[in-house]
Amino acid sequence: MNRIKLNWLLAALAAFTLTACSGNEEQTTARPDPVHFENGDECHVCGMIIEAFPGPKGQAITEKDHQVRKFCSTRDMFAWMLQPENVDREHTLYVHDMAQTEWQSPDDTAMIDARDAFYVVGSERTGAMGPTLASFATESAAQEFMKEYGGKVLKYSEITLDHLNTGDPMGGMSGMSGVHEMNEPEGSQAAHSTDH
Secondary structure: OHHHHHHHHHHHHHHHHHHHHOOOOOOOOOOOOOOOOOOOOEOOOOOOEHHHOOOOOEEEEEOOOOOEEEEOOHHHHHHHHOOHHHHOOOEEEEEEOOOOOOOOOOOHHHEEEHHHOEEEEOOOOEEOOEEOOEEEOOHHHHHHHHHHHOOEEEEHHHOOHHHHHHOOOOOOOOOOOOOOOOOOOOOOOHHHOOOO
8 A cells, every 4th residue: 555655646746747847938927017107206327307307218127026127218228228237137128109199298108118119319309318219119100200300210229329328320429428427437527427
């Protein structure tokens, strides 16, 4: 009788082990939904009150623990995301679709996946503390915006820190002084500026 119980126990243990190890290879963590910007939310990069500024905003939500980082502009979101320590991290990113909402006060129901969006870099429209990247769900909406306000349409994967530092659609080195202190060497003039 003990031998039968032992065999039964071993069979059950083997079945449990096989079931636990044979998980679906395509299993993924559920992608987090965007969250609303609340009064008093501060930008993860610059600490400014997010809702005090016009233009598109951004969010980065960690896929593992759903920690939310909010940004007062798409420019600050990219400045954070393009840092070497963040580039390869698993984040779900959201931005406002500016074809679906007002520039002065974007509606959080118009949030889209930032990696699928099209961006107008170097337009005359400003967001938090200056130039920003206008975000759109479709390339045609981005092209329409570009025709009216200037700039250049880029995909998420084409945006570099140079685009953020200069406000230049081509990513040249003239123009703006820098993206807050994140990219400026210590002691540089931009790092001591008071306009952030």
